[in-house]
Amino acid sequence: MDRLANTVRPYAWGSTTAIPELLGTEPTGEPQAELWMGAHPGAPSLADRGDGPVPLSELIAADPAGELGEAAAGRFGPRLPFLLKLLAAASPLSLQVHPDLAQAESGFADEERRGVPADAPHRNYKDANHKPELICALTPFDGLCGFRxxxxxxxxxxxxxxxxxxxxxxxxxxxxxxxxxxxxxxxxxxxxxxxxxxxxxxxxxxxxxxxxxxxxxxxxxxxxxxxxxxxxxxxxxxxxxLLNFVTLQPGEALFLGAGVPHAYLDGLGVELMANSDNVLRCGLTPKHVDVPELLRVTRFEATAPAVLRPEAVDGEETYETPVDEFRLSRYALAAGAAPRQLPAGTPQILLCTAGTAVLTGADGAELPLSRGESAYVPAAEQVRIGGTGTVFRATVRA
Structure with missing residues (x-):
């Protein structure tokens, strides 16, 4: 198990205080919008296994089956298929939709064939993957989701x-x-x-x-x-x-599938998504809006926001979603309770959002996690979790 060093993304819509408050650091005065935990090439987390900090993406690429497990490596390839974030919005994000897998594959192939530069501002598809996502509120969290x-x-x-x-x-x-x-x-x-x-x-x-x-x-x-x-x-x-306005209370979540227009407006939450950058924007942004492609991808159906609440089984509270690339759950750790054995066989990232957690490996080694700290656990590693507080667990569907 590896403690992670993570990158804060300073997007203009971010809160100047929410993430620093959670991490226990001084605000810089600049927006701190997202804290990324994972192996995304744009800002991979760093792990130190004794030879200095190394990007998590490099550790996984060097031994995909060992890090991810043979099943996950076989399904998703030699990369971590999810990205975990802390998201702190102080102003609205862009109104957007994400493509399904077939649309992403065809859109990416078309732009590659036409030679659209990867960093072109009018490029829609940065990769060939879909981008379902889940947002779980840590504070009251406002958003727009789906057509009324x-x-x-x-x-x-x-x-x-x-x-x-x-x-x-x-x-x-x-x-x-x-x-x-x-x-x-x-x-x-x-x-x-x-x-x-x-x-x-x-x-x-x-x-x-x-x-x-x-x-x-x-x-x-x-x-x-x-x-x-x-x-x-x-x-x-x-x-x-045209969209539903919804306020999530702490602990409630929203799943956002392909083609559903949405925007986050205000609040702090834990976000888990497939490892993709594909976004089609509708507005509330100075960035490119490709109206024909947006209309091709959007699902024009009225849907009430399906607010998710966790389902508890053996102490693990799980937010059920219909995708394989990620699975989000949380543990409410109570003082004096016996440590719990975490399921093994899949890659995991653990994020402490309240109190202090202690991870214990099969060899007895301990890794404490304070509020805002996170750890990566390879698929084969056996880990128990104890302490007092709240820990979110991101992994793939087994």
Whole structure:
């Protein structure tokens, strides 16, 4: 088992205080948006096995079967198939969707064939993998997830009293749901930018007013007004109004599958995802928005946010998801309780988010983890966990 040294990513939307507070470090004054734990080539964690710090990606590449287990190496290749993060949002992330595996493979192959540079700002597919993800709240956590029912979106838009939104509300009332959602999102993203900026301004003013008074959709209006303050004039503000607003309480989670539009708005959480960079953006960003490709990937169906709560079996609380690349669970460690044997046979990353945990290897060696610290456990290693606090366990589905 290896203690990990991890990289903080300073994206502009990040909180300046949430991750430093968890890690027990002084804030730098700069945004600290994500702490990455894993073997992603963009910022692999470092482990020291006696010869100095080495990227986890190199350790795995040198012995995939030994590090990952033969089953995981055979299914996913010689790389860790998941990436674990602490995510701290102080302002909205981009509104986005992720492709399914077939779409990612075909999109990546097409851009490779056309010679689109890997670092080109208009490149959509950085790899040939899909990117399902799971976010588990450590604090109250706001987000947008999935399309609202078309009739509900029409009611919400109509309630703003903005004349230029009336055609969208009429479409949402009159047409079949899938066609209506597709037509309205397309119209919003392809509208004249100056005209749309004025629509966003008027809608934001109305949302600000409605979000501060009792009435239907009050919380949603307040969220959209906040988004508009961060992204004035952005068409993504109107696109966001087609989506469900949800607040997770600590311990609750959301799974985000392929084609589901979403955005994280505010809060601190543990995020676990397949090891991919593939993102199609809808708005709330200065980055490239490829509307045709976005429309090809998006699933235009209304879905209520499926808030996950952990299912406890033998002391391990698991967040069930329909993917093989990752599995997230947590342990609530109680003082005086006997250490628990962790399942072996798959690669694991353990993250302590409260209190102190102690990992004990088969040889009796101990590795303490304080709040914010993490460790990597190779597939073949037998480890027990004890202490007092909360530990998240990221691994693959066995």
């Amino acid at each position: 029912p078309a009739a509900e979106s029409a009611e919400l838009l109509s309630g703003l009293g903005v004349d230029s939104l009336k055609p969208y509300a009429d479409i949402l009332h009159a047409e079949p749901e899938e066609a209506a959602l597709r037509e309205v999102l397309t119209a919003v993203l392809t509208a004249d930018r100056a005209e749309m900026a004025e629509t966003v301004r008027l809608a934001a003013e109305a949302a600000e007013r409605l979000g501060g008074t009792p009435g239907p959709h009050r919380d949603s209006y307040a969220a959209y007004a906040s988004i508009a303050r961060h992204y004035p004039g952005d068409p993504g503000v109107i696109a966001a109004m």
